[in-house]
Amino acid sequence: MSALVANTVREALRRRSLQVTLVVSALFMLGLAALGHRWAVTHAEELSRFSTWAAMRYISFFAALLTTFAAMGLVPAELEGRTVSMLITKPLGRWQFVVVKFLAAEVMVAANILVLALVTLVTALWWRVAPDPAVPRNLAMLFVGLSTLAATIVALSVITSAPSAAILGLGWYGLAKWPGVVTQLAASSPPPLSWLLQGIHFLLPDLAKLNFEAPLFQVPANQVREGLVSAAVAIAFWLAVGILAFRRKEL
Amino acid sequence: MPPAIDTQRLSKTYRQRFGRAIPALRDLDLHVERGVIFGLLGTNGAGKTTTVKLLLRLCYPTCGEAWLLGFNFRDPRVRRVIGYMPERPQFYDFLTPRELLRLYAAVYRMEGRKRESAVNRALGFAHLEHAADRRLGTLSRGMLQRVGLAQAVLADPELVFLDEPTSGLDPVVRKEILDLVADLRAQGKTILLNSHQLGEVEQLCDRVGILQEGRLVAEGALAEILQTGSYQVRARSVSPPTITALQVLGARAEEAQGEWTFTLPTESALWAALDTLRQGQARLVWAGERRLTLEEYFLDKEQQA
Numbered sequence: 001m002s003a004l005v006a007n008t009v010r011e012a013l014r015r016r017s018l019q020v021t022l023v024v025s026a027l028f029m030l031g032l033a034a035l036g037h038r039w040a041v042t043h044a045e046e047l048s049r050f051s052t053w054a055a056m057r058y059i060s061f062f063a064a065l066l067t068t069f070a071a072m073g074l075v076p077a078e079l080e081g082r083t084v085s086m087l088i089t090k091p092l093g094r095w096q097f098v099v100v101k102f103l104a105a106e107v108m109v110a111a112n113i114l115v116l117a118l119v120t121l122v123t124a125l126w127w128r129v130a131p132d133p134a135v136p137r138n139l140a141m142l143f144v145g146l147s148t149l150a151a152t153i154v155a156l157s158v159i160t161s162a163p164s165a166a167i168l169g170l171g172w173y174g175l176a177k178w179p180g181v182v183t184q185l186a187a188s189s190p191p192p193l194s195w196l197l198q199g200i201h202f203l204l205p206d207l208a209k210l211n212f213e214a215p216l217f218q219v220p221a222n223q224v225r226e227g228l229v230s231a232a233v234a235i236a237f238w239l240a241v242g243i244l245a246f247r248r249k250e251l
Numbered sequence: 252m253p254p255a256i257d258t259q260r261l262s263k264t265y266r267q268r269f270g271r272a273i274p275a276l277r278d279l280d281l282h283v284e285r286g287v288i289f290g291l292l293g294t295n296g297a298g299k300t301t302t303v304k305l306l307l308r309l310c311y312p313t314c315g316e317a318w319l320l321g322f323n324f325r326d327p328r329v330r331r332v333i334g335y336m337p338e339r340p341q342f343y344d345f346l347t348p349r350e351l352l353r354l355y356a357a358v359y360r361m362e363g364r365k366r367e368s369a370v371n372r373a374l375g376f377a378h379l380e381h382a383a384d385r386r387l388g389t390l391s392r393g394m395l396q397r398v399g400l401a402q403a404v405l406a407d408p409e410l411v412f413l414d415e416p417t418s419g420l421d422p423v424v425r426k427e428i429l430d431l432v433a434d435l436r437a438q439g440k441t442i443l444l445n446s447h448q449l450g451e452v453e454q455l456c457d458r459v460g461i462l463q464e465g466r467l468v469a470e471g472a473l474a475e476i477l478q479t480g481s482y483q484v485r486a487r488s489v490s491p492p493t494i495t496a497l498q499v500l501g502a503r504a505e506e507a508q509g510e511w512t513f514t515l516p517t518e519s520a521l522w523a524a525l526d527t528l529r530q531g532q533a534r535l536v537w538a539g540e541r542r543l544t545l546e547e548y549f550l551d552k553e554q555q556a
Contacts, residue, residue: 002357003354003357004358007346007354010345011345014345081341081343082337083342083343085335085337086335086337086340086342086355086402087358089307089308089309089335090358091327091331091358091359092330092358250310251304251309
């Protein structure tokens, strides 16, 4: 499977949309860093806190975009290019095909986070501030969070078109990051809609507990564990959806 | 030993969005022995590609069962002993043929020397050594067909499915591909060949089946189905008294561009006709058992439908 994962990553990296998004993200982050340096408060401690807060927000925003771009085309590219029939007629199970695509997306998520983290490090060196020691842990949490996004988009792209999978996947991820929006809506809606929203809330992974955008706030360890379990369940759920859908798909 | 392909009432009906059913294959009972080239013929939409896709589990039957080399077609072990080349094989155009075959070898879990040996054997079989390290995106259609054939035989399969392998190729490349298919037969492989090219099917296949609107309407050994049970003699410079004498023997006479064709009901009538022609000092062109061409047979079946 590793050969297929490597081939999928190689294929995806050739896509212009991914390359352009990565470069634009890096340039945007450097640009904001330059502006921040000009206007930021002068105390070293405040500067450090501000830089860490800003970096995690930028990374999580751009990495989510990059994950979407990376994951949305993996399955459709094989279906539209009809390369899938050459693979599926060989000793490769349909479930393995979906898992390969998810693992390839994971490799790209990790690579994107790494690139953006390097840009952040450059920014920190530029600002002459020490990076917050909580950042690596939060990058790991971000990886877990984005893994749920990648699994969602890969699974949805088996069922629907790549753009629809991207939009639905991002919507799902957004709700999982801010589940309070759903609970508030459910509380203020009449019964049939409120039941539906409560159902959606029940299915959402609680990514807010991973707290990857705010390393300055401490989240109790048990809540982080709950967040990790809920993300793992979400990944398994979406992979199962993708595998079941692909097993039924006629090529 | 179980047959290479055995199907029982294999059927496929495609359903459109608003419930309209389109039957693509109906109750196919196909039996292909090992070591033969079986030609599956039919017009567009007759069900040839659907048959191959069903057997390869690229799509699923509405009902019916199939066995490939003794394995039920749902059994994942089947995929280790079959090869498939679609009509227009599509590859990752950023890879070279060697890289592509290495990738597929990895899918077969071949490693190290075994993998390299299989890759080199497949490249050698398809005469691709000189293009092995060029990007697939830069190769011609004919070369890509050869890559398609190379990947189909990579794991030394016992059964190979070839779906229109020469479609859209120029005569030179077509001959090269047909020679490679003949090489596969020489290696004892069983081949299911889907084709519109009746000439090449007649040249290569041992047995044929004709599909019409999803039904198998004829099936048999090529040598048998093309037999007519009658005999023919063709000659030039045939005098009118000789023609009359041949008609007395029961011959049906036809003339085209100075050449006479006499169709006779029995072998003894053929020998008598040859004597008559010799005595009448006619110039003999050809004599023998009358066989249909596959095209004549196919068109006849189409007209019957």
